Amino acid sequence: MVCTRFQVDGMRLLDGELSAEEKAEYEAHVRECDDCRRELKDLGRIVQLTETLRLRSPDEEFWRNYWRSLFRRMERRTGVFLMAAGAAVISIFVLLKAVTSPKFLSVPGIAAAAVLLGVIILFLSVARERYHESKNDPYKGVQQ
Ligand SMILES: [Zn+2]
Numbered sequence: 001m002v003c004t005r006f007q008v009d010g011m012r013l014l015d016g017e018l019s020a021e022e023k024a025e026y027e028a029h030v031r032e033c034d035d036c037r038r039e040l041k042d043l044g045r046i047v048q049l050t051e052t053l054r055l056r057s058p059d060e061e062f063w064r065n066y067w068r069s070l071f072r073r074m075e076r077r078t079g080v081f082l083m084a085a086g087a088a089v090i091s092i093f094v095l096l097k098a099v100t101s102p103k104f105l106s107v108p109g110i111a112a113a114a115v116l117l118g119v120i121i122l123f124l125s126v127a128r129e130r131y132h133e134s135k136n137d138p139y140k141g142v143q144q
Pocket of ligand 1: 029
């Protein structure tokens with residue numbers, strides 16, 4: 001007959017879930033039971049293995065996510081920065097031209113200025129939204 005006590009008590013022993021009393025009792029049983037002794041050895045190996053895996057995988061996962069999110073954040077920041085810089089330079093240039101032009105007070109001049117102003121406001125709004133989103137980035141805590 002094969003003893004199957006290790007399936008419950010053996011696992012609990014390795015997980016450190018047995019009380020001191022239960023532990024002493026089970027250890028006494030293991031000394032006399034070949035099945036439990038053999039199985040405990042195998043279980044011990046498995047527990048060690050899964051703990052090594054458990055310790056390693058979140059770490060690798062952590063760094064993979066870290067670099068991925070860092071790269072994505074840098075990409076977006078670079079994109080937003082270039083867009084903002086370019087849009088600002090163009091807007092200022094065109095606005096200066098429009099303001100200094102004698103035709104500025106014409107209807108098309110004012111309309112063009114209004115369109116530009118609208119674009120700037122829209123852009124600022126999107127940029128603020130992006131910034132707010134990046135604050136809620138689930139990987140943000142990784143940075144600390
Ligand atoms: Zn046994």
